[in-house]
Amino acid sequence: MFDIATQLFESPDVRFGPIDYEKDPEIESKWTHNAEFMRLYDFEPARPMSAAIVKKQYEKLEKKIEEDKNLYHFMIRAKADDRLIGKAVINRIDWANGACQIHLGIGSADDWRKGYGSQTAKMLLRFAFAELNLFRVTANVAEYNEGAIALLKKLGFTEEVRRRQSLEREARRWDLLVFGLLKDEWLKQAQA
Amino acid sequence: MNDIYTGKLVRFSAFDPEELGKAFSKWSRDSEYWRLMDAGAVRLYSAKHATSFFEKEFEELSPAMYFFGVRTLADDQLIGELVLDVVNWPGRDAFVGLSIGERENWGKGYGTDMMNVLLRFAFTEVNLRRVTLAVFEYNPRAIRTYEKAGFRHEGRERKILNREGRRWDMLFMGILREEWLERNTE
Amino acid sequence: MKDLFRGELVRLTSEEPEFRAKVEVNWQRDSEFHRLADGDPAKLTSAKKIKEWIEKNIERDFNPSRYFFSIRALADDKLIGFLGLWLELVHSEVWVGIGVGERDYWGKGYGTDAMKLCLQYAFMELGAQRVSLGLLEYNARALKSYEKAGFKLEGGMRQEMLREGKRTDTLWMGILRDEWLQMQNGAKP
Numbered sequence: 001m002f003d004i005a006t007q008l009f010e011s012p013d014v015r016f017g018p019i020d021y022e023k024d025p026e027i028e029s030k031w032t033h034n035a036e037f038m039r040l041y042d043f044e045p046a047r048p049m050s051a052a053i054v055k056k057q058y059e060k061l062e063k064k065i066e067e068d069k070n071l072y073h074f075m076i077r078a079k080a081d082d083r084l085i086g087k088a089v090i091n092r093i094d095w096a097n098g099a100c101q102i103h104l105g106i107g108s109a110d111d112w113r114k115g116y117g118s119q120t121a122k123m124l125l126r127f128a129f130a131e132l133n134l135f136r137v138t139a140n141v142a143e144y145n146e147g148a149i150a151l152l153k154k155l156g157f158t159e160e161v162r163r164r165q166s167l168e169r170e171a172r173r174w175d176l177l178v179f180g181l182l183k184d185e186w187l188k189q190a191q192a
Numbered sequence: 193m194n195d196i197y198t199g200k201l202v203r204f205s206a207f208d209p210e211e212l213g214k215a216f217s218k219w220s221r222d223s224e225y226w227r228l229m230d231a232g233a234v235r236l237y238s239a240k241h242a243t244s245f246f247e248k249e250f251e252e253l254s255p256a257m258y259f260f261g262v263r264t265l266a267d268d269q270l271i272g273e274l275v276l277d278v279v280n281w282p283g284r285d286a287f288v289g290l291s292i293g294e295r296e297n298w299g300k301g302y303g304t305d306m307m308n309v310l311l312r313f314a315f316t317e318v319n320l321r322r323v324t325l326a327v328f329e330y331n332p333r334a335i336r337t338y339e340k341a342g343f344r345h346e347g348r349e350r351k352i353l354n355r356e357g358r359r360w361d362m363l364f365m366g367i368l369r370e371e372w373l374e375r376n377t378e
Numbered sequence: 379m380k381d382l383f384r385g386e387l388v389r390l391t392s393e394e395p396e397f398r399a400k401v402e403v404n405w406q407r408d409s410e411f412h413r414l415a416d417g418d419p420a421k422l423t424s425a426k427k428i429k430e431w432i433e434k435n436i437e438r439d440f441n442p443s444r445y446f447f448s449i450r451a452l453a454d455d456k457l458i459g460f461l462g463l464w465l466e467l468v469h470s471e472v473w474v475g476i477g478v479g480e481r482d483y484w485g486k487g488y489g490t491d492a493m494k495l496c497l498q499y500a501f502m503e504l505g506a507q508r509v510s511l512g513l514l515e516y517n518a519r520a521l522k523s524y525e526k527a528g529f530k531l532e533g534g535m536r537q538e539m540l541r542e543g544k545r546t547d548t549l550w551m552g553i554l555r556d557e558w559l560q561m562q563n564g565a566k567p
Contacts, residue, residue, distance in 0.1 A: 039382075045504055047392070051394060056437070096231075097354045135359070138349060163285070163366055167283040171555075176285075182350065254441075281443075319468055
């Protein structure tokens with residue numbers, strides 16, 4: 001199936017890369033000014049961030065990666081023009097139990113529905129299972145995020161937990177869904 | 193307005209890093225204590241190490257975290273601890289975690305009382321809308337306690353724990369404010 | 379879901395510290411703006427100091443109880459004002475501070491539009507149960523604007539301020555969640 005030679009960080013249309021402190025803060029700052037994206041990407045109240053704030057966050061993130069050693073962060077770039085289009089993270093890695101969480105976002109609505117999210121998720125899963133040797137991957141998603149839910153189901157995740165009315169937005173309450181994928185389930189999917 | 197910190201068997205007390213550090217060092221010598229409440233690999237803590245851990249936690253106590261020691265009403269003994277951690281303010285949802293240190297204090301109703309005091313605090317003082325908890329499938333005593341306190345089962349993260357050569361699920365339970373109010377206005 | 383950050387006349391942004399500092403230095407020159415917006419004595423601070431202060435507070439301001447925005451006009455993208463929200467976590471009350479620093483944009487609906495976005499954010503994103511604000515009694519334009527947005531006068535501190543030799547009241551206003559929701563369904567303030 002996969003072997004050492006197969007690239008971990010390359011997909012047909014997107015690739016994973018490190019943070020580019022020169023160019024990325026401004027691009028990510030623009031995403032944060034789109035409330036629709038922020039509300040899909042994060043449970044915390046949406047807020048716009050200046051490039052200066054984004055840069056500070058990158059610094060904190062890289063420090064955390066170095067100190068805690070339980071998270072991996074990737075910038076997603078479109079291969080056609082090397083443009084930054086999103087970000088992906090594997091976090092809350094519990095090494096003793098072989099578990100982690102994944103999270104990803106494609107920043108601009110123009111880049112949605114192009115398969116970038118699906119390619120990104122597949123790379124994240126392969127990294128988690130075939131490189132970090134983890135046993136299970138969790139993804140938390142709001143019940144109103146139909147796109148993410150559809151993607152997770154397509155990748156073979158099972159809806160496992162429904163935290164009823166955990167979130168509030170638009171003056172109503174929403175459930176928080178927890179999806180899980182186990183290693184042998186992933187293998188079956190990946191081989192298909 | 194009654195004393196919100198006092199139950200029938202226990203009361204919440206201020207979190208004292210040194211006292212808790214000493215107690216925790218003793219409790220964690222019983223590996224089952226640790227394995228019931230923590231997913232991390234068990235480890236032994238000296239009183240000094242545990243105290244400095246709690247001091248650091250206390251220093252960084254955000255407005256989202258409420259941390260209590262738990263003492264018996266009968267003889268004012270520190271028997272456990274309890275944490276309420278608000279995960280999302282607009283959602284007003286918080287995780288609760290609690291533990292009772294000594295094996296001889298298990299199965300005596302302390303856990304139920306702790307949870308009742310906590311829920312009243314959460315819903316009438318912090319004005320939360322729901323309380324969430326996660327519990328390991330191999331901890332039936334705790335699961336029973338939480339069911340008695342009114343938590344509903346909401347699902348399980350499958351095979352998320354690896355212990356004693358096999359995998360275990362982590363159960364999620366939640367109670368909504370409306371559900372708690374119904375149980376507490378008789 | 380609607381766009382939380384974009385209204386009809388203005389949009390909410392987060393600005394680079396250096397640019398924001400330069401703009402605020404300009405607003406400072408208009409002491410009438412300061413005296414309408416602020417009870418503290420007017421002062422003149424350097425762009426350097428303002429920039430430092432903004433950067434220093436990036437961490438502090440990034441917590442669940444503080445939300446700060448800049449306001450830009452949609453027509454010409456000019457940075458015209460600021461909006462700050464403080465969420466009282468346990469009681470779900472939001473305090474608002476708002477100001478339009480560019481005099482040319484006064485009395486034209488920009489402030490009212492920004493306040494509309496502010497209330498929408500407070501009730502639809504922060505889950506607020508009420509929104510509060512204070513203002514100086516002599517700020518008649520603001521009082522009218524807030525009433526239009528749905529705020530009700532709730533009281534004040536009599537003769538709290540002294541300016542130009544005259545004592546003035548500070549006024550307190552508030553709007554409740556149900557009142558605001560009803561307004562969205564067509565009820566008039």
